[in-house]
Structure formats: C-alpha cells, structure tokens
Amino acid sequence: MANGNDLAAFMATLTQISPFLKRIGDGLKFLLDQPIIRQPYYLTTSAAGGQVIAAGAANVPLLLTDFSHSLAWPYEVHKIKVSLDPAHTLRDVRVQLKDATFNQEWFKNQAMLDGLVNNDTGFWSFEPFPWIIRPEGGGQQFNIDNLDAVNPIQVSFTLHGYLLIPNSRA
Numbered sequence: 001m002a003n004g005n006d007l008a009a010f011m012a013t014l015t016q017i018s019p020f021l022k023r024i025g026d027g028l029k030f031l032l033d034q035p036i037i038r039q040p041y042y043l044t045t046s047a048a049g050g051q052v053i054a055a056g057a058a059n060v061p062l063l064l065t066d067f068s069h070s071l072a073w074p075y076e077v078h079k080i081k082v083s084l085d086p087a088h089t090l091r092d093v094r095v096q097l098k099d100a101t102f103n104q105e106w107f108k109n110q111a112m113l114d115g116l117v118n119n120d121t122g123f124w125s126f127e128p129f130p131w132i133i134r135p136e137g138g139g140q141q142f143n144i145d146n147l148d149a150v151n152p153i154q155v156s157f158t159l160h161g162y163l164l165i166p167n168s169r170a
Contacts, residue, residue, distance in 0.1 A: 050156030
C-alpha cells in the first residue's frame with residue numbers, strides 16, 4: 001500500500017515531466033485534430049444505369065450538371081468507377097475529359113478507357129495524388145465515343161472522394 005511519501009514523490013515526478021509530455025502531446029496534436037474534415041462524397045451519372053450513347057456516336061457529352069460541384073468546399077477525387085452495360089467492354093469506349101473550371105482538356109486526343117481503368121477493380125485511380133475539384137463552380141466534362149458501330153452503349157461514371165470541410169476547432 002502506498003503511503004503519503006510515495007504519493008508526494010509521484011506528484012513531484014509528474015510535475016517535472018509534465019512540460020516534456022505537453023511538448024509530445026502538442027507535437028502529435030495534428031494527428032488527432034486535423035484542420036480539415038474529409039467527408040465521403042460521390043458525384044455520379046444521374047440517369048439510372050448510366051447514359052446511353054448511340055452506336056458509333058463520337059464526342060457525346062455527359063450532362064455537365066452531373067459532374068459540376070457547387071458546394072462551398074473543395075472536392076478531393078481519389079478514383080472514378082466506370083460502369084458499362086454487360087454487352088460492352090472498356091475497349092468499346094473512348095473518353096475526353098475537360099476541367100470545367102479552367103476549360104482545360106486532360107488529353108490531347110480521346111483516350112481509350114481500357115488504358116485508364118484497372119480491369120480488376122473497374123476503377124481509374126488518382127493515387128497517390130488525388131484530383132481536386134474547385135468549390136462553387138468547379139467540375140468535369142466527360143465526352144464519350146462509342147466505338148461499337150452497331151449497338152448503343154450504356155455508360156456511367158462515379159467520382160469517389162471526399163469533401164474537404166474546414167474544421168472550426170482546429
């Protein structure tokens with residue numbers, strides 16, 4: 001059983017090491033109290049199952065409103081999920097993307113989806129550096145080519161990422 005002397009010695013030790021512990025705690029604070037909160041967020045094609053692109057059609061824009069970002073916080077996109085109808089593969093589609101904020105195309109020419117998307121996961125990943133859509137008016141324009149000259153294709157894109165919301169406590 002501890003006596004009064006042991007308790008006094010323990011309190012004296014805590015008093016002496018408390019500045020050291022405080023420095024360690026302050027150094028690790030950034031891990032516990034981030035300046036932003038990452039809220040999961042998704043932008044996707046609004047049409048059920050995706051948008052239908054006519055057979056052999058070229059440069060067909062998906063709805064700009066589906067991929068426009070009007071919220072007050074930036075949107076950090078980590079990957080894009082591409083879904084096609086079961087009759088088609090990623091080799092049947094070419095895509096051109098344009099950043100709506102800067103009116104800047106991502107590619108010099110249309111790019112084949114099979115070169116962008118991982119066949120095992122169905123995702124086009126932006127790791128280790130996510131793509132940031134600017135708040136209040138940023139967005140992305142998708143233009144699609146259907147390389148199947150006989151059958152229409154149904155295509156859907158879903159942007160997976162996080163809203164970057166400032167933490168008022170940080």
